[in-house]
Amino acid sequence: MKRRQFNKLVTGLAAGVCLTALSSLSVQAAEPLKVGFVYVGPIGDHGWSYQHDQGRLSAEAVYGDKIKTTYVENVAEGADAQRVIYNLAKTGHDLIFTTSFGFMNPTLKVAKQFPKVAFEHATGYKMAKNVGTYISTTFEGRYVAGYVASQVTKSNKIGYIASFPIPEVIRDINAVQLALNKYNPDAELKVIWVNSWFDPGKEADAANAMMDQGVDVILQHTDSPAAMQAAERRGAYAVGQASDMSSFGPNAHLLSVVDEWGPHYINTIKAVMDGTWKPKANVEGMKEGAIVIPSFNESIPADVVAHAKELIAGIKDGSVYPFAGPIKNKAGELIVPEGTRLSYEDLEKMNWYVEGVQSDIPQ
Amino acid sequence: MIKLEPRGERSRAMAYLSPVLAALLTMLTGLILFTLLGVDPVEALITILYVPISDTHGLAELCVKTAPILLCAIGLSVAFKAKIWNIGAEGQLLMGGLFGSYIALQFIEVEAFWVLPAVLIAGVVGGIVWSGIAAVLKVRFNTNEILTTIMMNYIALNILLWAVHGPLKDPDGYNFPESALFGDSALLPILVEDTRVHFGMALALLAVVAVWVLMSRSFYGFQIKVMGMDAGAARLSGFKEKRLTYFALLLSGGLAGLAGVGEVTGPIGQLIPQISPGYGYAAIIVAFLGRLHPVGILLASLLMALLYMGGEMAQISLGLPLALTGLFQGMLLFYLLACDVLISFRIRLKSKKLKPSPPLPPLASETQG
Numbered sequence: 001m002k003r004r005q006f007n008k009l010v011t012g013l014a015a016g017v018c019l020t021a022l023s024s025l026s027v028q029a030a031e032p033l034k035v036g037f038v039y040v041g042p043i044g045d046h047g048w049s050y051q052h053d054q055g056r057l058s059a060e061a062v063y064g065d066k067i068k069t070t071y072v073e074n075v076a077e078g079a080d081a082q083r084v085i086y087n088l089a090k091t092g093h094d095l096i097f098t099t100s101f102g103f104m105n106p107t108l109k110v111a112k113q114f115p116k117v118a119f120e121h122a123t124g125y126k127m128a129k130n131v132g133t134y135i136s137t138t139f140e141g142r143y144v145a146g147y148v149a150s151q152v153t154k155s156n157k158i159g160y161i162a163s164f165p166i167p168e169v170i171r172d173i174n175a176v177q178l179a180l181n182k183y184n185p186d187a188e189l190k191v192i193w194v195n196s197w198f199d200p201g202k203e204a205d206a207a208n209a210m211m212d213q214g215v216d217v218i219l220q221h222t223d224s225p226a227a228m229q230a231a232e233r234r235g236a237y238a239v240g241q242a243s244d245m246s247s248f249g250p251n252a253h254l255l256s257v258v259d260e261w262g263p264h265y266i267n268t269i270k271a272v273m274d275g276t277w278k279p280k281a282n283v284e285g286m287k288e289g290a291i292v293i294p295s296f297n298e299s300i301p302a303d304v305v306a307h308a309k310e311l312i313a314g315i316k317d318g319s320v321y322p323f324a325g326p327i328k329n330k331a332g333e334l335i336v337p338e339g340t341r342l343s344y345e346d347l348e349k350m351n352w353y354v355e356g357v358q359s360d361i362p363q
Numbered sequence: 364m365i366k367l368e369p370r371g372e373r374s375r376a377m378a379y380l381s382p383v384l385a386a387l388l389t390m391l392t393g394l395i396l397f398t399l400l401g402v403d404p405v406e407a408l409i410t411i412l413y414v415p416i417s418d419t420h421g422l423a424e425l426c427v428k429t430a431p432i433l434l435c436a437i438g439l440s441v442a443f444k445a446k447i448w449n450i451g452a453e454g455q456l457l458m459g460g461l462f463g464s465y466i467a468l469q470f471i472e473v474e475a476f477w478v479l480p481a482v483l484i485a486g487v488v489g490g491i492v493w494s495g496i497a498a499v500l501k502v503r504f505n506t507n508e509i510l511t512t513i514m515m516n517y518i519a520l521n522i523l524l525w526a527v528h529g530p531l532k533d534p535d536g537y538n539f540p541e542s543a544l545f546g547d548s549a550l551l552p553i554l555v556e557d558t559r560v561h562f563g564m565a566l567a568l569l570a571v572v573a574v575w576v577l578m579s580r581s582f583y584g585f586q587i588k589v590m591g592m593d594a595g596a597a598r599l600s601g602f603k604e605k606r607l608t609y610f611a612l613l614l615s616g617g618l619a620g621l622a623g624v625g626e627v628t629g630p631i632g633q634l635i636p637q638i639s640p641g642y643g644y645a646a647i648i649v650a651f652l653g654r655l656h657p658v659g660i661l662l663a664s665l666l667m668a669l670l671y672m673g674g675e676m677a678q679i680s681l682g683l684p685l686a687l688t689g690l691f692q693g694m695l696l697f698y699l700l701a702c703d704v705l706i707s708f709r710i711r712l713k714s715k716k717l718k719p720s721p722p723l724p725p726l727a728s729e730t731q732g
Binding site: 036042072074075076077078080083084086088091105164165166167348349351 | 680
């Protein structure tokens with residue numbers, strides 16, 4: 001973690017220097033821009049909210065006293081969210097990030113009352129005149145993880161701990177299956193739904209149940225490191241989610257698909273400062289530095305790591321795209337013909353499994 | 364040396380003073396805490412206790428936050444007076460929200476005056492059904508209602524989750540766990556324009572008055588109190604214990620159900636997995652903090668709501684950690700329990716050199732039984 005913070009500081013300083021150069025040309029900044037963040041979990045959750053707070057800190061490192069950030073953690077997604085967002089807007093925050101899906105309708109309601117404040121809501125699908133959305137394309141990282149898993153598995157059984165059957169989760173499962181179809185068609189993907197984003201007990205149970213069935217690589221779309229720890233205890237492999245989970249299972253940890261919100265926050269803050277901010281649906285991935293794979297386990301064969309890095313480079317330059325045709329659905333019907341790609345708009349609503357996934361989507 | 368000495372008789376003055384003393388001690392500890400955290404303690408207290416309600420909007424939000432806590436607590440006070448320990452207000456609230464939402468979603472397109480009453484009644488029924496199960500188990504099988512109501516909370520939560528992930532999910536919501544937004548005719552009217560104060564607060568105040576009349580002016584309330592003080596005496600007087608048990612549990616369940624449906628048709632406007640951040644549990648603290656008296660409960664729920672809002676404000680303007688809110692609530696209850704000792708005991712300061720204290724007055728041991 002220290003290393004990462006240091007890296008952030010360095011990039012932060014570099015960007016800061018450029019920025020000071022830029023802003024000295026524009027108006028001599030008077031008041032700092034006030035930026036508010038609303039988190040659904042505690043910042044100590046080592047997952048979702050923690051990563052958003054890291055993003056906030058890296059924005060602070062870049063802009064220094066040009067911005068003033070505020071966060072409110074553990075905000076319930078019910079009636080309280082609207083009041084918290086309202087209070088942030090009322091206390092003069094110019095830009096407010098609401099970082100959980102359940103804040104969507106409260107954000108829209110408050111945004112209507114504060115037309116001059118810019119709002120950005122993470123992972124939602126509704127927008128307004130002053131409400132944009134942002135989400136990162138975790139499926140890119142998941143595809144690389146699927147490739148690595150397909151190469152290191154010995155039992156040819158790969159487990160996937162899933163949270164809720166929303167499009168974001170479905171498409172990530174699909175991304176892994178597509179990697180398996182391509183690189184190791186014999187490998188089988190087992191999906192267990194735990195119906196929670198953060199439930200260490202359930203996640204550990206799911207991991208153990210899968211390992212009992214012979215699974216030797218576990219992927220997860222939930223936020224706790226419980227599966228990583230379970231895999232470490234039983235000598236299996238696991239892929240970390242949201243934050244770098246290598247410290248929870250030094251031997252088990254293949255790689256982590258890390259959400260870096262810093263770049264998005266830094267760019268958005270700059271747009272608001274310059275007055276160029278417009279509400280839009282921001283979809284950012286490896287190219288924008290929003291999805292990062294910080295390290296690979298040393299036990300992964302060198303050629304696999306090398307190819308994984310090629311994949312990452314390909315995703316960044318656009319030559320590799322997990323959802324490029326031909327793609328068939330579970331029933332074997334051709335959905336995406338050769339030579340076409342599923343757009344993000346299609347992925348946003350994805351509610352079908354690709355060929356090869358054994359289970360059904362829970363309804 | 365400090366010695367606790369039985370008073371012999373419960374002190375009425377201390378019964379009223381104890382919550383005030385507890386509140387003062389909480390503030391005092393808060394002052395010390397803030398100083399240690401390097402925050403100006405006076406500014407911190409102002410931020411937590413005054414800033415959230417310093418304007419109309421803040422006062423309105425206080426009402427929004429108070430309504431569900433008040434409804435749950437006022438209902439619980441009736442059960443607690445009868446020494447029926449209903450810990451299940453949370454589950455009853457969730458079921459109220461779920462039943463109400465079900466009806467609201469059935470009539471989502473209908474614009475008619477009867478939709479809202481139907482939704483509210485469904486919510487009350489939901490709460491009643493949930494506490495009714497615990498009531499039947501208690502009356503018919505003599506099960507411990509503390510255990511059953513707690514366990515029913517978890518069952519209610521999981522049924523709610525199932526519903527919102529399954530049958531009640533918004534068909535156009537991309538599988539996200541939320542229902543569709545309710546139609547306007549299923550939403551509680553707003554009492555003050557441009558705020559979120561909804562009709563639920565009026566219902567809560569009405570419930571406070573009704574419970575006050577019930578408990579202090581009606582024979583039924585008298586029977587409930589007698590049953591709580593001495594079940595044997597109540598039985599000997601011919602009070603129908605089973606009927607009273609049903610009444611107390613169903614009333615508290617119904618009011619908790621109303622609190623739940625008030626949330627989904629009020630500030631939230633749809634069914635979501637997180638209707639309540641633990642109002643049903645907070646209401647237990649509030650009921651006791653308010654001495655199980657309607658006026659006391661009203662004040663206590665306002666204070667509890669204010670502490671929640673103050674905790675948010677402390678994060679926004681002072682960057683203080685959220686744990687502070689929990690700490691404040693915990694301290695308040697802790698000090699209240701500590702101060703309650705003074706209702707039945709008095710503190711005597713004695714030096715060790717004096718001879719041992721005189722034997723206790725005989726009356727004391729009787730009243731302590």
